[in-house]
Amino acid sequence: MVGEAGLACVAGPVLVMALAAAVLAARGDAVTTMCSQGLVALVVAGGIFVGMTDQDASGPHRPSPGSTFSGEVGCRSGGDNRECLDTGG
Secondary structure (H helix, E strand, O other): OOOHHHHHHHHHHHHHHHHHHHHHHHHOOOHHHHHHHHHHHHHHHHHHHHHHHHHHHOOOOOOOOOOOOOOOOOOOOOOOOHHHHHHOO
16 A cells, blocks of 8 residues: 555645646636546545545554465475475475
8 A cells, every 4th residue: 555655745746737737727718628627636635535544544554474384495496306405395
């Protein structure tokens, strides 16, 4: 998952560009473009808000459990085990 800072770094510039495009479209009387860019800005802002609140609710990070593999290691050739004698395989 992307952290809060990463989420803001990724979505923040998109939000700024969508808002700038909406403002420029409004100044040029391009109503459809203004509405679509405004909608994009609302969706991105909502995504930032939901992403940050979701990360807060997930709780502290818990490390994953270690490996439970107990088989041979170091011998992957499929042949005899002469090359694996020094690794215990």
